[in-house]
Amino acid sequence: MATEQKPLPSGFGLRSTAAEVIEGIDLTGKTALVTGGYSGLGLETVRALAGAGAKVFVAARRPEVAATDLAGIEGVDILQMDLADPASINAFATTVVAATPKLDILINNAAIMANALTRDARGYESQFATNHLGHFQMTALIWPLLKASGAGARVVVLSSIGHARGGVDLDDPNFQRRPYEKWAAYGQAKSANAQFAVHLDAVGEPLGIRAFAVHPGGIRTPLQRHLTMEEQVAMGWYDAEGNLNPGFKTVEQGAATSVWCATSPQLAGKGGVYCEDCDIAAVWREGMFPFSGVRPHAIDRGKAAALWEVSEALTGVRFAG
Numbered sequence: 001m002a003t004e005q006k007p008l009p010s011g012f013g014l015r016s017t018a019a020e021v022i023e024g025i026d027l028t029g030k031t032a033l034v035t036g037g038y039s040g041l042g043l044e045t046v047r048a049l050a051g052a053g054a055k056v057f058v059a060a061r062r063p064e065v066a067a068t069d070l071a072g073i074e075g076v077d078i079l080q081m082d083l084a085d086p087a088s089i090n091a092f093a094t095t096v097v098a099a100t101p102k103l104d105i106l107i108n109n110a111a112i113m114a115n116a117l118t119r120d121a122r123g124y125e126s127q128f129a130t131n132h133l134g135h136f137q138m139t140a141l142i143w144p145l146l147k148a149s150g151a152g153a154r155v156v157v158l159s160s161i162g163h164a165r166g167g168v169d170l171d172d173p174n175f176q177r178r179p180y181e182k183w184a185a186y187g188q189a190k191s192a193n194a195q196f197a198v199h200l201d202a203v204g205e206p207l208g209i210r211a212f213a214v215h216p217g218g219i220r221t222p223l224q225r226h227l228t229m230e231e232q233v234a235m236g237w238y239d240a241e242g243n244l245n246p247g248f249k250t251v252e253q254g255a256a257t258s259v260w261c262a263t264s265p266q267l268a269g270k271g272g273v274y275c276e277d278c279d280i281a282a283v284w285r286e287g288m289f290p291f292s293g294v295r296p297h298a299i300d301r302g303k304a305a306a307l308w309e310v311s312e313a314l315t316g317v318r319f320a321g
Contacts (some may be wrong), residue, residue, distance in 0.1 A: 002201065002272040005283050005299055010266055012278030014217070015112035018048035018255040021278055028053035031100050031149075033142070035059040035083065035135065036110025038066035041158075041216055044255035045107060049262070050075045054105070059092060059138075061110075069207050083110055083134030084120040086315070098210070103145035105262045107156045108135040108193070117180040124314065125174040127185045132192035133315055139200070139287070140317040147320075152268075153206025155200055158260045158275065159193040159213040159298070160186075165223050167191045167297040170310050192307060194298035199308045201272030202301070203319060210271030212261040213298070217276065218291070219245060219254035274299055 012021055027049060037046040037058035050056045050073050059081040060066035066078045077099070081092035096103075109133045120129040139155065146153045165187025172178050173192075175185065197213035204211060260278045261267060273280045274294040284293030297303060312318055 001205070002179065002198075002301070003270040003280070005273050005280065005294065007279045007282060008134055008266060009265070010260070010279040012256070014249070014277045016260075016278045017250075017252040018044050018259040019051075019252065021256050021260040022048050022052050025052055025265075026042065026181065026219065027104075030054045030104040031057070031102060032105035032107065033057040033059065033103055034107045034109050035081070036061075037107075038078070040251060041219065041255045041258065042107075043069060044108040044251050045109060046070065047073055047078060047256050048255065048259045049105065052263070055100075057096060057099070059110070065127060071202055081138070083130045083138070085133075086121060086125060086137060089134060089137050090141065093138060097145060099282070100145065102148040102150075102164040103142060104149045104153050105156075106139065106142070106146060106154070107158075107258055107262060108134075108139065109156075109158050109258065111158060111160075111189075113162075114182040114186050116177070116182065119174075122314075123174070125180070125185055127182075127189040128173050128192065130144045131189035132196060133311060135193075136196060136311045137315040137317050140315070140319045143319050146204070146209050147207055147211075153204075153207075153209045154262050154267075154271075155197070155204070155211040156199070156258050157193045157197040157211065157213050158258065159197070159215055160190040161215050161276075161291050162186050163190040163194050163215075163298045164284070164295050165190075167303065168195065168307055170306055173314075191298050192311075194294070195300070195304035195307045196311070197274070198272050198299055198304035199303060202304075205271060210267070210269075212267070212271060213274040213294075214257045214261055215274065215276040215281065215294075216254040216257055217249040218248045219251055244316055272299075 036042040082088040118126040194213040201211040
């Protein structure tokens, strides 16, 4: 049964850190996988999971950079994967399946944001392809590892408040007929991330595998690399003097909701929800703060199921069983 989309409340909040939400949780004997786990939020997520005793696989597009960034963190294995290259995803999955008999935690963290129009090896629009389709393909290929872990396995899919910009155009998800607009593409990809978690939870629940979508909050990370400072000032992320918006989180705070969803006993038996600030988010309604809450389209089960079918067709993969 899907969990009701409303705060618990958890007792944590906007300024909670990854270290705080995982305090007292022992992950010894657990295995985790984090995509993009060597930069920004991913690095702090890996640090928290490994610090709690988990064995952590890090999927990295640039393994040599990852080796430098992750130096000193025990229990980490780095494996190469490019989410925009289906052959690379296939090879990665083969390696992971050979390397571990089970997977207890999967965090689909890697992403790109608001870049100029580019396409992956299949000709698919890069934000939809990297943020959603690449993770869909990878998750399907390593699904047997999550099933092997038994009840209690969790999948965390990083979405964003960017989902509020719009849903998924299932008739033209790759901007082949409509004009490309980078923020519309980002909003579509982040809505797809949230809807993927919704349907993945429905598929996984009978097996004891639960899935969660996460809005980490506003954080200064390399995700903003495609934006000029002028654009970021115009959006209110920085003021005219270049000072960061005080509402932004630190990286340690930004990683907290992913870690909470992946490990918290408060979520035992729950899933299929969109979370923010280390709690289940409220459904957004008129009058709420615009950068909080989840829009109804992102947790719509019918839309999630339809996206799943399109994703299977575009990637050529299906979830075993």
